[in-house]
Amino acid sequence: MSAEFQAPRGIPDYFPPASADFRRVRDTLTDAARRAGYGHIELPIFEDTGLFARGVGESTDVVSKEMYTFADRGERSVTLRPEGTAGVMRAVIQHGLDRGQLPVKLCYAGPFFRYEKPQEGRYRQLQQVGVEAIGVDDPALDAEVIAIADEGYRRLGLSGFRLEITSLGDDESRPRYREALQQFxxxxxxxxxxxxxxxxxxxxxxxxxxxxxxxxxxxxxxLLDYLSDAARGHFDIVLGHLTRLGVPYEINPRLVRGLDYYTKTTFEFVHDGLGAQAGIGGGGRYDGLMRQIGGKQDLSGIGFGIGVDRTILAMRAEGVADADAARCQVFGVPMGAAAKAELVGLAGRLRAAGISVDLAYGDRGLKGAMKAADRSGARLALVLGDRELDEQTIEVKDLSNGAQRKVSLSTVVDDVVGVLTQ
Structure with a gap:
């Protein structure tokens, strides 16, 4: 056995420079939700196993084959969360959020766990961004949730995706369809x-x-042929709102999501540049979930889960990924101990002004330090030696074009901020 430790199979590490894409996807998608009034919720990594068995559905592959379930020290059965909706609904019930202003609009991001065959973009520890809007059965809310995902994808630079949508009906539609489907x-x-x-x-x-x-x-x-009048009306209104929001869609009457709680509006975002595993996110309405997991009320909900890893693959397929993103805007190059002391303080002042700064640490020569500046992706290099200290100046080099000039140490912060924000 090797003495070196490695991450468990199917559990990815995220590190620079590729981790820049991870942050960008997560932050862009959550920012789109924030602008629509969704507040952040941080969920437990593991929950009572019964929450997922009852909420997600015991007949699903997620519950029957893919969950990481174990007994804790108190012999309680707990499960690493395989998805976010059931946990959000549990939190809403537990903390009485359903007794306040409705809908409850929440957003979350983080790791989820499913034991399945690892492959590119599909891991045993998967990263997701999700939103949930609970408490109001309004087709306009369905359209808003879908539009948040669409906006997030487009802000990431994606264009080669499509929205597939259908309706899984209501309590009146489903029994009639179930009978016909089982007969078939x-x-x-x-x-x-x-x-x-x-x-x-x-x-x-x-x-x-x-x-x-x-x-x-x-x-x-x-199922679309078995919709009740109410379910058909709900679906038609959702489609109308999507058109008003400028969100293109394709009706896919055979779309089925892998979780049991979905009703009415159900959707998936698909990117054909990913081959057979084309889904990059999806969700739907889940009327009845609150009742299934023990809530005193039976409030409706609508939400989505977007795969961060799948989205990154879609960005790479379109050439809009930014794995070589700069880790800083300014790189300091000190020539000598006194110059380093001055640059340490200057770096602090620049960071306080909102500028990301790195320095050449260790005793590198000028050539090595400038190579490090180029590798950092910084726009500007600040070069300081004994001569500049005596003059109370500093060399500011634009690494994008090689232009170099002297600036007073007393005004360099304002100068750099001006260059980088113009």
Whole structure:
């Protein structure tokens, strides 16, 4: 066995310079939610296993095959969170947020855990950004949630994605469709596990990724043909609002999400540059989830989860990733101990003014220090030696074009801020 430790299989590390894309995706998506009035919520990494079994659905692959579940020291069964919606709903119930102003609009970001075969952009520790709007069954809210995701993607520079959307119906639509779908499925030559799944939750069969099952179910009845008048009306209004918001969409009547709590509006963002694993985010409405996990009220909700890793892959496919992003704007190059002491103080003043600054640490010569400045991605290098100290000046070099000039030490902060903010 190797004496060196490595990260567990399927658990990625994020480090510079590629981690710049990670931060950019996370911050851009959460900022889009913040501008729509969504407040931040920080969720526990693990929860009572029953929360996910009841909320997500015991017939789903997530619960039946993919959860990291273990007994803690008190012999309680706990599970590393596989998704965010159930945890958010639990927090809303526990802390009485549903008794305040509605809708409760929350945003979160962080790691989630599913035991599945690792592959590029799909890990056992996956990173997501999510939003949830709980307490109001309003088609305009559905459209707002979808538009937040669309805006976030576009602010990241993505254009080669599309929104697929459908309706999974309501309490009136689903029983009629379930009966028709089961009648169709039981007429197929299904293996025993798939037949059992058809008995428990037939929609799960339509989510089966095996080619032979997809081919066998190609002519299955469509839920859109079984919508109640209320569900049809809700869906039509959502589509109208998306048009007003300038969000293009494609209706995909065969779209099925992998979690049991979805009802009515259901959607997925797809990027064809990623091959078979094309989904980069999605979500939907989950009327009834609050009741399933023990809430005294039965408030509706709508939300999404966006995969940070999948989004980064989409950015790379379009050439809009920024893995070589600069780690600082200014790089200080001191020539001697006295110059370093002066630059340490100057770096502090520049950082206080909102400028990111790094220095050449150690006893590097001028040539080595300037190579480090180039590698840092900084726009400006500040070069200070004994001669400049005597003159109370500093050399300011623009690394983008090589232009160099002397600036007074007393005014260099204002000078640099002016150059970098103009």
């Amino acid at each position: 499925l039981f007429g197929l030559d299904l293996d025993e596990p798939t037949r059992k799944r058809a008995e428990i939750n037939p929609l799960r069969v339509l989510d089966d990724k095996r080619p032979e099952v997809k081919e066998a179910t190609a002519d299955a009845p469509l």
